[in-house]
Amino acid sequence: MLDPAVMMEYMPAFWDGFIVTAEVSILSIIGSFIIGLLIALLRISENKVCRFAALFYVDIFRNIPFLVLIFFAYYGLPEVGIYIDAFWTGCFTLSIAVAAYVAETIRAGIQNIDKGIIEAAKSFGFKRVQIYTKIILPIAITSSIRPLGSVFINLILTTSILSAITLGELTSASKIIASTTFRPFEVYMFLVIFYGVLTFALSAVIAGWHKYLNRYNEA
Amino acid sequence: MIEIHDLHKDFGDLKVLKGVDLKIKPGEVVSILGGSGSGKSTLIRCINGLEKITSGSIFVDDFDVRNKKDLMEIRKRCSTVFQQFDLYPHLSVLDNIALAPINVLKQNKKDAKIKAMELLRSVELEEKASVYPAQLSGGQKQRIGICRALAMEPNYLLLDEVTSSLDPEMTAEVLVILKKLAKEGITMISVTHEIGFAQEISDRIVFLDEGKILQNLSKDEFFSDEGGKSDPRIAKFLSKMGNQ
Ligand SMILES: Nc1ncnc2c1ncn2[C@@H]1O[C@H](COP(=O)(O)OP(=O)(O)OP(=O)(O)O)[C@@H](O)[C@H]1O
Numbered sequence: 001m002l003d004p005a006v007m008m009e010y011m012p013a014f015w016d017g018f019i020v021t022a023e024v025s026i027l028s029i030i031g032s033f034i035i036g037l038l039i040a041l042l043r044i045s046e047n048k049v050c051r052f053a054a055l056f057y058v059d060i061f062r063n064i065p066f067l068v069l070i071f072f073a074y075y076g077l078p079e080v081g082i083y084i085d086a087f088w089t090g091c092f093t094l095s096i097a098v099a100a101y102v103a104e105t106i107r108a109g110i111q112n113i114d115k116g117i118i119e120a121a122k123s124f125g126f127k128r129v130q131i132y133t134k135i136i137l138p139i140a141i142t143s144s145i146r147p148l149g150s151v152f153i154n155l156i157l158t159t160s161i162l163s164a165i166t167l168g169e170l171t172s173a174s175k176i177i178a179s180t181t182f183r184p185f186e187v188y189m190f191l192v193i194f195y196g197v198l199t200f201a202l203s204a205v206i207a208g209w210h211k212y213l214n215r216y217n218e219a
Numbered sequence: 220m221i222e223i224h225d226l227h228k229d230f231g232d233l234k235v236l237k238g239v240d241l242k243i244k245p246g247e248v249v250s251i252l253g254g255s256g257s258g259k260s261t262l263i264r265c266i267n268g269l270e271k272i273t274s275g276s277i278f279v280d281d282f283d284v285r286n287k288k289d290l291m292e293i294r295k296r297c298s299t300v301f302q303q304f305d306l307y308p309h310l311s312v313l314d315n316i317a318l319a320p321i322n323v324l325k326q327n328k329k330d331a332k333i334k335a336m337e338l339l340r341s342v343e344l345e346e347k348a349s350v351y352p353a354q355l356s357g358g359q360k361q362r363i364g365i366c367r368a369l370a371m372e373p374n375y376l377l378l379d380e381v382t383s384s385l386d387p388e389m390t391a392e393v394l395v396i397l398k399k400l401a402k403e404g405i406t407m408i409s410v411t412h413e414i415g416f417a418q419e420i421s422d423r424i425v426f427l428d429e430g431k432i433l434q435n436l437s438k439d440e441f442f443s444d445e446g447g448k449s450d451p452r453i454a455k456f457l458s459k460m461g462n463q
């Protein structure tokens with residue numbers, strides 16, 4: 001009954017779904033990284049209000065199920081006159097939600113930096129901004145590449161939830177193929193392998209990148 | 220000239236510096252001695268503005284450490300070498316040295332790197348230019364720490380127990396460099412536990428005890444039996460540090 005040949009016919013449909021998944025993933029990784037970095041900086045700001053606002057952000061978005069968030073954005077917001085298509089709704093909500101995790105990861109990276117190094121930089125007369133751009137962020141980001149990698153792999157897996165708002169990404173493409181072929185076993189087996197390969201490949205890339213960026217730590 | 224007047228520094232309820240008066244003239248080499256917790260590091264950290272002073276004043280070449288703009292100028296004039304080296308781990312040795320000259324003094328990148336290379340040569344580490352700090356021995360790290368400080372062409376070099384985390388052999392290789400600098404006439408304020416070294420390089424010895432200057436004497440006076448050693452606290456300190 002297992003018939004992989006069925007799959008070949010539907011390769012183009014899979015491929016279209018994959019492209020959408022890839023696009024949403026890439027845009028959301030970039031988006032969540034930028035927002036997350038800003039939130040992380042607010043989290044360690046000297047200003048109490050900024051710190052509180054950032055903590056609030058992190059707590060909120062880590063404690064709302066993503067499915068609820070995406071329903072709210074896609075079906076709820078139009079009620080108040082905000083219309084965004086499924087693709088961009090996916091990108092925005094993913095970026096905003098995952099940014100909470102990115103922020104916590106980068107913050108941990110920043111707080112792990114030896115205080116002496118930052119004081120040394122201060123003593124040499126670097127301005128605050130320079131200390132961040134030349135010292136703190138490069139060290140924090142390279143040291144958190146691995147945990148950031150896990151966050152982004154999770155992001156890619158979470159894109160499958162976007163099938164709930166009828167975005168034609170990989171999972172919803174598979175749903176359609178499964179219902180037209182009546183071969184859910186093969187189709188979803190294929191999907192499982194596909195996500196597996198995708199995240200495995202990304203893990204490998206991250207491991208290599210981690211090694212390259214952290215070459216300075218090798219004694 | 221560094222002028223410290225009636226300097227007080229508290230950490231909450233803890234009074235660490237309790238009225239320090241000290242003048243350091245250009246070209247002078249001053250060693251600061253004193254027991255653990257007497258406030259030596261705190262004094263150094265007040266000069267380069269890493270600690271905010273509680274009261275009193277510090278002027279470096281007439282710049283006021285309490286004034287934000289002045290402090291930036293002071294930091295260009297005073298370079299610190301740290302006990303734990305505190306090199307930038309993500310930058311090569313050469314970039315560690317050239318980073319502040321390029322970004323703080325706005326030197327041309329190429330010139331800054333050429334000068335960094337010269338400094339590396341002077342401490343016999345030019346072959347380590349492209350290596351990262353993690354790949355260096357402690358003594359090598361501290362020689363880089365000294366290069367990083369010198370690259371700023373500072374008027375004042377602040378040293379806080381720069382050999383305390385080094386074994387004797389590495390200590391020796393760092394002290395050789397500092398002795399040479401002292402001879403060349405750089406102004407140096409050095410906190411140290413190396414009594415022999417202090418005795419060799421210093422013009423003046425300042426002895427700090429519980430946040431106050433107990434003695435501020437020329438080196439010869441300090442180490443004479445009628446001078447510094449006549450004070451029982453100093454005599455006790457020196458004998459504890461292995462100096463008879
Ligand atoms: N940031 C700080 N907060 C609270 N107390 C501090 C702080 N820094 C230093 N102290 C305290 O101030 C006192 C003086 O410390 P300092 O580091 O200046 O001593 P020191 O003379 O350099 O000693 P050592 O020879 O051990 O290095 C100590 O009691 C120390 O615990």
Ligand SMILES: [Mg+2]
Nearest residue numbers: 259260261380
């Ligand atoms: Mg100390």
